[in-house]
Amino acid sequence: xxxxxxxxxxxxxxxxxxxxxxxxxxxxxxxxxxxxxxxxxxxxxxxxxxxxxxxxxxxxxxxxxxxxxxxxxxxxxxxxxxxxxxxxxxxxxxxxxxxxxxxxxxxxxxxxxxxxxxxxxxxxxxxxxxxxxxxxxxxxxxxxxxxxxxxxxxxxxxxxxxxxxxxxxxxxxxxxxxxxxxxxxxxxxxxxxxxxxxxxxxxxxxxxxxxxxxxxxxxxxxxxxxxxxxxxxxxxxxxxxxxxxxxxxxxxxxxxxxxxxxxxxxxxxxxxxxxxxxxxxxxxxxxxxxxxxxxxxxxxxxxxxxxxxxxx
Amino acid sequence: xxxxxxxxxxxxxxxxxxxxxxxxxxxxxxxxxxxxxxxxxxxxxxxxxxxxxxxxxxxxxxxxxxxxxxxxxxxxxxxxxxxxxxxxxxxxxxxxxxxxxxxxxxxxxxxxxxxxxxxxxxxxxxxxxxxxxxxxxxxxxxxxxxxxxxxxxxxxxxxxxxxxxxxxxxxxxxxxxxxxxxxxxxxxxxxxxxxxxxxxxxxxxxxxxxxxxxxxxxxxxxxxxxxxxxxxxxxxxxxxxxxxxxxxxxxxxxxxxxxxxxxxxxxxxxxxxxxxxxxxxxxxxxxxxxxxxxxxxxxxxxxxxxxxxxxxxxxxxxxxxxxxxxxxxxxxxxxxxxxxxxxxxxxxxxxxxxxxxxxxxxxxxxxxxxxxxxxxxxxxxxxxxxxxxxxxxxxxxxxxxxxxxxxxxxxxxxxxxxxxxxxxxxxxxxxxxxxxxxxxxxxxxxxxxxxxxxxxxxxxxxxxxxxxxxxxxxxxxxxxxxxxxxxxxxxxxxxxxxxxxxxxxxxxxxxxxxxxxxxxxxxxxxxxxxxxxxxxxxxxxxxxxxxxxxxxxxxxxxxxxxxxxxxxxxxxxxxxxxxxxxxxxxxxxxxxxxxxxxxxxxxxxxxxxxxxxxxxxx
Numbered sequence: 005x006x007x008x009x010x011x012x013x014x015x016x017x018x019x020x021x022x023x024x025x026x027x028x029x030x031x032x033x034x035x036x037x038x039x040x041x042x043x044x045x046x047x048x049x050x051x052x053x054x055x056x057x058x059x060x061x062x063x064x065x066x067x068x069x070x071x072x073x074x075x076x077x078x079x080x081x082x083x084x085x086x087x088x089x090x091x092x093x094x095x096x097x098x099x100x101x102x103x104x105x106x107x108x109x110x111x112x113x114x115x116x117x118x119x120x121x122x123x124x125x126x127x128x129x130x131x132x133x134x135x136x137x138x139x140x141x142x143x144x145x146x147x148x149x150x151x152x153x154x155x156x157x158x159x160x161x162x163x164x165x166x167x168x169x170x171x172x173x174x175x176x177x178x179x180x181x182x183x184x185x186x187x188x189x190x191x192x193x194x195x196x197x198x199x200x201x202x203x204x205x206x207x208x209x210x211x212x213x214x215x216x217x218x219x220x221x222x223x224x225x226x227x228x229x230x231x232x233x234x235x236x237x238x239x240x241x242x243x244x245x246x247x248x249x250x251x252x253x254x255x256x257x258x259x260x261x262x263x264x265x266x267x268x269x270x271x272x273x274x275x276x277x278x279x280x281x282x283x284x285x286x287x288x289x290x291x292x293x294x295x296x297x298x299x300x301x302x303x304x305x306x307x308x309x310x311x312x313x314x315x316x
Numbered sequence: 317x318x319x320x321x322x323x324x325x326x327x328x329x330x331x332x333x334x335x336x337x338x339x340x341x342x343x344x345x346x347x348x349x350x351x352x353x354x355x356x357x358x359x360x361x362x363x364x365x366x367x368x369x370x371x372x373x374x375x376x377x378x379x380x381x382x383x384x385x386x387x388x389x390x391x392x393x394x395x396x397x398x399x400x401x402x403x404x405x406x407x408x409x410x411x412x413x414x415x416x417x418x419x420x421x422x423x424x425x426x427x428x429x430x431x432x433x434x435x436x437x438x439x440x441x442x443x444x445x446x447x448x449x450x451x452x453x454x455x456x457x458x459x460x461x462x463x464x465x466x467x468x469x470x471x472x473x474x475x476x477x478x479x480x481x482x483x484x485x486x487x488x489x490x491x492x493x494x495x496x497x498x499x500x501x502x503x504x505x506x507x508x509x510x511x512x513x514x515x516x517x518x519x520x521x522x523x524x525x526x527x528x529x530x531x532x533x534x535x536x537x538x539x540x541x542x543x544x545x546x547x548x549x550x551x552x553x554x555x556x557x558x559x560x561x562x563x564x565x566x567x568x569x570x571x572x573x574x575x576x577x578x579x580x581x582x583x584x585x586x587x588x589x590x591x592x593x594x595x596x597x598x599x600x601x602x603x604x605x606x607x608x609x610x611x612x613x614x615x616x617x618x619x620x621x622x623x624x625x626x627x628x629x630x631x632x633x634x635x636x637x638x639x640x641x642x643x644x645x646x647x648x649x650x651x652x653x654x655x656x657x658x659x660x661x662x663x664x665x666x667x668x669x670x671x672x673x674x675x676x677x678x679x680x681x682x683x684x685x686x687x688x689x690x691x692x693x694x695x696x697x698x699x700x701x702x703x704x705x706x707x708x709x710x711x712x713x714x715x716x717x718x719x720x721x722x723x724x725x726x727x728x729x730x731x732x733x734x735x736x737x738x739x740x741x742x743x744x745x746x747x748x749x750x751x752x753x754x755x756x757x758x759x760x761x762x763x764x765x766x767x768x769x770x771x772x773x774x775x776x777x778x779x780x781x782x783x784x785x786x787x788x789x790x791x792x793x794x795x796x797x798x799x800x801x802x803x804x805x806x807x808x809x810x811x812x813x814x815x816x817x818x819x820x821x822x823x824x825x826x827x828x829x830x831x832x833x834x835x836x837x838x839x840x841x842x843x844x845x846x847x848x849x850x851x852x853x854x855x856x857x858x859x860x861x862x863x864x865x866x867x868x869x870x871x872x873x874x875x876x877x878x879x880x881x882x883x884x885x886x887x888x889x890x891x892x893x894x895x896x897x898x899x900x901x902x903x904x905x906x907x908x909x910x911x912x913x914x915x916x917x918x919x920x921x922x923x924x925x926x927x928x929x930x931x932x933x934x
Contacts, residue, residue, distance in 0.1 A: 005790050006848070058763070107757065108585045125764040127584065131755035134450065145889040149882050156878055194824050197886060197894050201831065201901060204882035208835075211875040212842065219867075243845045247838040250786060254779035254834035258827060261778060263771035265442075266827055273831070 007245055013238040016285060017230040020293060023286035027175055034182025041185045046192030046268075047094070047128055049142075051135035053106045055093040056125040057114055062088040068114070075113040077106075086264035090125065097132055142196045149203050150174065157207075161214055162301045168292035169210045172283040176206050180276045189268055198272035205251070205273075206280035209244060210288045216240045217289065221302045229298055233289050241285075248281045318858040319925025321918055329918055333804055336811025342425040342436040343810060348381060349400035350422035351407060352562050353390040355415050360388025365411070372410050378403045393422055397762065419580040420562030437813045440822035440896055441758070443772075445765035446579035447587055450756035451548075453572045458544035458750035459537065460488050465645055467493050468665040469723075470510065470530070477509045482526075492531040500525030541571065543646070544750035549574055550741045555590050555689075574752065584759050591754065596689075597641025597743060599671075602682035602713055603632040623686060625710040633684050633710070638674040643667025647743035649736035657736035658728040661743060665723075672721040684713035685727075687742055711742050772826030779830045780806070787837055791844055793933025797919045798840035801911040805836050808907040809900070819903070822896030832904030839876075839912035843868040844934060857929050865917055872913060876905050 047054045065082050068091060072080045077095055085092035095106055107127035114122050150170055158166035177199055184191050216236035224232050252274060259270035353369075355361055366385050373380060373392075380403070381393040392407075394400040400419065407417050421444060423436050441448050467486045470493060474481055482496040497503060503525050510517060516536030520529045532540065549566055552574065556564045565577040581587050606617035611632050616622065620632045646662040663671060675683075687709050714727050730736045760768075783802065787795035809829065813819045847864030855863065880902060887898035924932060 005792075056764070058761075105588075107759070108588075123761065123763070124582070124759070125761045127757065127759040129754075129757040131452075133452070134756050141889050145885050149885045152881050152885065153878055156881065160874060193890075193894055194827075194897075197824055197890065197897050200882055200886045201828075201897075204879035204901070205835065207878045207882075208838070208875040211878060212871050215871040215874060239849060240845075243838075243841050246790070246841050246845075247835070250783050250837050250841075251831070251834035253782045253786060254830050257779040257782055258775045258830050261771060261775045262827060262830070263768065265768070265823060266771075266775075269824065269827055 007242050010238050010241075013231065013234040014241075015230070015234050016237045017234050017290070017293065020230075020286065020290035024290045024294060027283065027287050030182075031175055031178050034178050034185070037182050037185045038178075041188070043181065043185050043191045044188045045135075045139075046190045046195075047130055047135075048193040049135045049139050049191070051097045051130045051132040053095040053110075053130075054126075054128045055095075055107055055110050056085055056127075057091050057093070057111070058123050058125050059089045059091065059118070060121045063091045065091065067117075068093070071113060071117045072110065075109065077110065080110075090264075138193070145196075145200060146177065146203075149200060153203070153207050157211070157214070161218065162297070164292045164295040164297045164301065165214050165217075165288070167295060168288040168290070169207060169214070171291050172210055172280075172288035173203050173206055175283050175287050176202060176276055176280045179279050180272055183275050184268075184272070189271060192268060194266065194269040195272050198269045199276065202273055202276035202280060205277060206284060209247070209280060209284040212243065213237060213240050213284055213289060218302045221299045222304075225299075229293060232299070233293060237285055237289065244281060244285065248277055251277055318862050319921045321921050321925075326918060329915060333807065336808045336815075338429075338432070338811075339434045339814050340807050340811035342423060342429050342434050343814060345424040345426065345436070347421040347423050347436070348393040348395075349397045350394065350420045351390075351392045351400060351404055352418040352420045353392070353407060353411070353415055354418075355388065361385060361390045361415070366390055369407060369410060373403055373406055376402070376406055378406060391420075391422060393424075418562045421580070435814060437810065437819070437821045439765075439769075440820045440825070440893055441577055441579060441765075442760050442823045442893055443765050443769050443821060444579055445582070445760050445762035446577065447581050447584050447760075448756075448758040449576040449578075449587070449591065449754055450569070451552075451574045451576060451591065451752045452755045453545055453548050453574065454751045454753065455541050455544060455572050458540055459491060459532070461750075462532070462540050462645075463488065463491060463493065465664040466530075466532075470495065472665050473509055474506065477505070479505055479509065490531075492529050495528040495530060497526045497528065503528055545572060545574070547744045548750065548752055550744060552576060552591065554742075573755075580762075582759070582761065584757065588754065591752070597644065598637050598686045598688065599639040599674075600633040600635075600637055600684055600686060601678055602684050603634050604682070606632055608632055623684070623708060623710050625713070631684060631710055631713065633686070638683070639663075639667060639671050641743075643670065644743060647740045649733065649740040651733075652726065652728055656728060657730045657733045658726045659730065659736050659740045659743065660724055660726050662724045668721065668723050671725070672719065675716050675720045679716055679718055682713050682715050684710045685739075685743065687711045712739055768823045768826075772823060772829075775830050776806075776826060776833065779833050783833055783837060787840075791840075791934060793923075794840075794844050794847075794920070797916050797923070798837055798844070798912070800919060801840065801916045802833065802836055804915055805904075805907050805911040806833065808911060809904055812903055812907065813900070816899075819899050820896050821900075822893040824893045825896030825900045828897045828900035828904065832900065832908065836904065836908035836912060839868070839872045839908060840916060842872055843913070843916070847932070848934060851932070851934075857932055858925065861920060861925060861932075865913070869913060872909065876909060880905050 063084070065084070069080070069082050072078070072082065072093065079096060081094040083092055084090065093110060095110070107129055111124050111127065150173060153173065154166050154170045157169050180199060180202065183189075184195065189195075213236060216239060217233055220227075220232045220236040220239075224235060227235065255270050255274045255277070258266060259274060262270055353361055363385060366383070369390070369392075370380070370383060378399055379395060380399075381395055383390065383392045385391075392403060394403060404417055404419065407415075411417070425435060463486055467484055471484050474484070474495075479502050480498045481502075482498055483494075484496075485494045487494055495506065497506065503521055506528060507519055510530070516533050516539070518531050518533050520531075521527070522529075545568055549568060552566045556566060556576070556578065561578045561581055563579055565575065567575045569575050576591065578587055603617065603620040606620055607615075608630060611617065611620070611622050612630055617632070619635050621635055623631045623633050625631055643664050643666060644661060645664050645667075648660050650658060650660060652658045689707050689709075712727060714729060727739065730739065780802070784799045787798050787802075789795070791798060806829070809832065813821060843864055846868045847860050850860035850863045851857070883898050883902035883905065887895055887902065890898055
């Protein structure tokens with residue numbers, strides 16, 4: 005069984021301008037989205053308190069809200085979390101009060117109101133300084149990861165490919181962030197981890213294609229740059245698609261069976277890997293070609309051992 | 317002949333797999349809800365107490381799975397958490413305050429596995445339930461306290477050296493001390509005098525030379541911070557050991573943070589009281605005039621009160637406090653001239669004056685150090701918060717050999733270096749200079765932890781099934797080989813996670829395993845596709861297998877190194893659960909290369925290599 009059995013190379017590079025422009029537009033659109041709508045930062049980044057409680061029967065959110073207003077949290081966001089028995093309460097940071105006590109106050113208030121039918125599932129409190137630091141550290145981690153990859157690919161391959169790879173990665177990250185901004189899915193620490201894992205996955209894909217591009221350049225001496233790259237992409241296409249498929253398969257399982265805490269993580273990776281598969285085919289190599297990649301850049305350096313120097 | 321392996325390679329790979337399988341085995345035995353019972357003050361649980369407890373639990377109808385008394389600690393195992401909680405009430409009522417009863421999840425690893433050091437994976441708090449705190453130490457307060465102490469010292473030093481000054485002032489904002497002199501010519505003398513006592517300062521001088529600015533050197537500031545952090549960690553450890561939590565974690569993070577993890581603790585109100593409790597220290601003279609026996613019988617002499625030492629000895633102390641702990645600036649354990657262990661206690665200037673006055677007429681008498689701590693009790697007030705009770709304990713009493721006058725004094729005659737260390741850390745704990753603040757708290761209820769484990773296990777299981785089916789259908793015989801490698805990969809990963817002391821399984825970590833399952837087949841996909849290509853180009857079957865593995869390997873290595881790089885960065889930046897994810901991701905990459913490249917090669921060679929084969933099941 006084989007997904008694709010092409011007799012000859014598919015001319016992927018014919019659409020390189022279209023693809024790069026299309027991607028550039030998407031990136032601009034997503035950046036615009038992030039700039040205007042922003043990200044729905046989770047507790048890890050904003051700070052504040054999140055309380056998850058479990059009711060033995062379906063919960064009445066209005067009742068919970070009323071009770072919370074009475075005990076001094078009219079600004080609490082109360083919503084279902086995963087099921088109608090699990091309720092998540094978010095309380096923003098506030099000045100002055102002993103922040104760390106909020107969780108206990110709320111849980112105690114609910115326990116007196118609803119008696120036996122409510123139990124604490126989790127309480128998370130994050131102070132303001134911690135969230136700020138995490139944003140910085142997270143941003144730094146993304147940057148270091150991208151720079152590390154830039155350096156590694158430049159060293160192992162060539163700078164045009166390296167720039168193509170990193171731009172493709174940036175493309176994947178920005179598009180995923182754009183999706184999170186568009187749908188206003190909560191962006192928490194696990195999503196950040198997913199985006200870093202996505203970078204790892206996507207570069208993996210890209211390098212497999214690059215490896216083949218380098219090999220094809222050395223083998224096919226008479227073909228044009230576009231033809232060679234088409235050849236390389238075509239021959240790795242089966243692998244690219246199958247690996248993406250198996251990964252997407254497990255991510256779908258994770259999305260449906262992994263529980264509400266893992267949803268954001270699974271969503272980011274599912275979308276990111278789909279985008280990443282496209283970008284490692286089109287964006288990474290397309291940009292390298294547009295930057296003027298040619299055969300000489302990838303041939304092994306020939307050292308002429310017994311050349312004769314002629315001096316005038 | 318191509319594609320044949322030396323026999324030892326099979327031995328090595330199979331050996332490795334069996335070894336990790338052995339160490340992965342303990343994970344199959346679910347942990348029992350248990351109670352850890354230990355005696356306070358380093359005491360032991362007696363066999364007698366053990367028997368009494370068992371009969372009292374039996375009379376209440378609480379079933380015990382097993383019980384064992386080891387090293388003076390009692391471990392009771394139960395079938396479910398309900399029995400565990402009931403038993404806890406019963407045990408606490410029966411034993412009273414001299415014992416600590418901690419809820420625990422005891423691994424049910426069989427004896428023969430424990431003997432070779434095999435233990436199950438450590439579970440993160442998001443899987444086993446419990447509370448996680450991140451505490452920030454107020455370094456500003458530590459520096460200010462030191463600066464204030466220093467100001468007092470400078471005044472005394474200058475006076476003693478007969479240097480006249482207009483003023484010595486603390487400037488907390490600029491974190492420096494400003495000395496205004498009468499004569500600019502004294503500046504050098506001032507510097508010389510101050511450098512003699514402590515070299516950790518930096519001086520700067522105004523243009524007319526009359527104003528000197530004194531600030532802590534970088535090195536000294538660092539020392540102050542380290543001291544404040546270490547002091548807080550010692551205090552927290554002491555307190556947490558006292559409340560009965562199985563496997564607590566108190567660990568420094570970065571320059572001014574402390575992580576506290578209390579598995580199994582649900583009552584965060586109590587935990588917070590404990591973390592925020594204050595300790596103090598008092599020095600009092602021992603009352604040797606009055607009758608101790610009478611005092612014990614209830615007739616307390618006026619001006620004295622009854623105390624207990626750490627080993628339970630009663631002691632009568634004068635009510636007058638000679639010195640309080642806030643005058644202590646440091647306490648270190650060391651050795652005296654004769655090589656005996658001792659503790660050196662440093663005092664601030666007012667403290668040394670107080671002690672000098674207090675010990676003038678007390679040479680030859682005994683002085684006791686009393687450690688005072690407010691600890692939450694089992695009783696609760698109307699709002700449900702535990703009532704704090706004052707606990708006092710004599711941690712040391714020693715004879716005053718001579719009038720104590722300087723900035724430091726020594727306590728000698730300690731029985732061991734360990735005792736000296738312990739005393740020094742308690743003395744430091746009683747003179748807390750930097751308060752702590754909770755800046756992050758995460759509490760996971762036990763039901764959520766259990767649910768997370770189940771969800772994670774299901775995701776791993778069904779994710780694997782999906783991939784296994786896909787591979788078998790798509791690559792047929794070779795797909796089955798890849799599947800064997802995938803299973804081996806998961807065993808290897810779990811075995812390694814169980815062996816590594818630093819690896820903890822978290823919910824994102826489980827997601828990492830799922831992701832690894834999906835990505836681990838990548839190496840095999842690369843190899844198999846390559847073999848197909850080689851076949852399509854007309855190579856012989858043996859050549860194709862050989863070339864396929866050979867050529868794919870460079871690609872596999874290249875592409876995995878970058879992923880590994882990302883995992884390492886994630887490990888460096890992430891905390892708790894995210895670190896768990898990074899660990900599984902990184903280990904998963906390494907194990908998948910091993911099984912997919914080396915492992916499958918062995919099987920493929922065994923089945924189809926080195927002989928005439930008509931076609932490959934690929």
